[in-house]
Structures are given as C-alpha cells and as structure tokens.
Amino acid sequence: MIKLSKKVEYALMALRSIKGSGENIVTAKEISEGHNIPYDLLAKILQKLKKENILISTQGINGGYKLNTDLNIISLSNLMDMLEDNKAIVECQQMKTDSDCIMLDDCTMKNPMEKMQKELESLLKSKMVSEFL
C-alpha cells in the first residue's frame, strides 16, 4: 500500500496557506477553518513543522506561524519523515537485527526489497514540497 497520511496532506495544505500569506503570520485557526482541517490535529502538525524549523511561530495573541525555509529544498520524503511513523516497505527493513525474521538466513526477498525501498525513497526525495503548492 502506498498512501500519504492525512498528516502529510494537511501539512501540504497548511504550507500552501502560510506560503501564500508571505510575511504575514497565519494562525492555526485560520488554516483549520479555511480548509476544514480538524483544529487540534492541525495544531500538532504545525508544531512538528516548527520543531523541524520549517515554520517559525510566535505565541500569544496575534501569534501564529510563518515560513522559515525554502520549500524548494524540502522533499516529500522529508515531510513524511517528519510526520509519519515509518516508511519501511517490509518489516525486516526497519528492524535492527533480523533475528526474528521467519525466513532466517534463507531469505531471498530482503536484498531486492531493500533496493526497491531505496528507489522509492529516491523518487520521494526528488519530489519537492513546492511542487504540490
């Protein structure tokens, strides 16, 4: 299955709004209402983007968010790493050891899967956030 989480989808929408406002700061509420995104969920997403230095925030009344990065250099892969939990195509790719793999040492899938995962990731790395806004 290949699917973007709502988090990434919402993040893209939010980034579009924020980018569109230029230097003016935008509140989570405005974005939430403008795009029908659940407020609390959006707030969390924006906080993560802030922690990753994609956004800069000011608190208090009149607070809100502003862009802090060139979205041309942030890839979809980056965004997914920030917001989603894992991106491994098969479990054994995300395990430190493969001691509990049911195939054990006789696995013919691991290497080709690893290769494919890298190819998929490289595709996702080549897609810049700005291309979707």
Added chain:
Amino acid sequence: MIKLSKKVEYALMALRSIKGSGENIVTAKEISEGHNIPYDLLAKILQKLKKENILISTQGINGGYKLNTDLNIISLSNLMDMLEDNKAIVECQQMKTDSDCIMLDDCTMKNPMEKMQKELESLLKSKMVSEFL
C-alpha cells in the same frame, strides 16, 4: 506510508515454495507450516492467486497448487492489485468524482499527485515477482 501488506509478503513466500517444487503440487498446509504463515490466511491468498490464474489448483486428497504462469511477467504491481485493496496515494485519486474534495476547484495537489502516483506505479510495474524469489 509505503508498505507491503502481509498478504503480498506471504504470497511471495508461497510462490517461492511453489516454484521451487517444479511440477510437484504443493499444499497450503505445507507452505503454511514451512513458513509460519497462518493457514487460513494463506489459503485465501492462494485462492486469489488461483482466480487470477497465477496458480492452478487440484482439489481433494493429494490436491494442492502448482504454478500456472511465468513469474517473470507478473509484476509486484500486479500482485498488489490482486491482493491489496487500494493503491491510491491520496483519496481524491481513487474517487470517481472529486465533488467531495475539500479543496474543490482550487486544488494544487491533485495533478502533481497523480503524476507521482504514476511514477510510483511504474516503478512497481518494473519489479517482477521473480526478482524476489
């Protein structure tokens, strides 16, 4: 998120076993026990593969499964289509109409997403099942 379902993973394991046995037919039980795959789940997977003419089955005692296709011409994309439910990267790609899209006509994501989806699919189409066995 990009992840293969267990169904596809189990299917690959099963196909490997079946392919390895050449003309001898293999039972679901043998595969299940040999690879620690839940029997009932595996049975369903094999039935689907049979319906898709990947496998051929014989019923009754001494029954089982045999290959019915060249696995070099079945892609991972094919296998996913057979076994997984949807492969659309964002919801609006799998909707007939986009009447209920919250972005309505002002969506900047749809086209680039569609493009990316095609690229991902083409990658998955280029990966043949045989490469993983």
Added chain:
DNA sequence: ATAAAATACGACTATAATAGTCCAATTTAC
C-alpha cells in the same frame, strides 16, 4: 460407500495504525 485430506467461501473477530478529540498550560498584546 465412506473417511480423509485437500481446496473453496463467507462471516466473523482481533490487532494495529491512523485520525481525531479533550483538557490544561503557557505566552503575549491590549
């Protein structure tokens, strides 16, 4: 004939991942 061993099928339950909610704290302009 019948019992055994297999596939075939549908409905159900369990688990895990994702999405969304709630409540409270903190910050800041007025």
Added chain:
DNA sequence: GTAAATTGGACTATTATAGTCGTATTTTAT
C-alpha cells in the same frame, strides 16, 4: 487580568489490516 494564540500530553474513535472460525465441496484411497 483577560482574550487569543501556541504548546503539550493523554485519551478516544475509526479504519485498515491481519487473522480466525465454521462449513461446504471436491477428490481419492481404501
């Protein structure tokens, strides 16, 4: 000090995936 915003953690709900159960059907060895 209050209103409006971000910040943060814990919780619930929903959905998708994984797995189970019961039963029917088919085939064949005896």
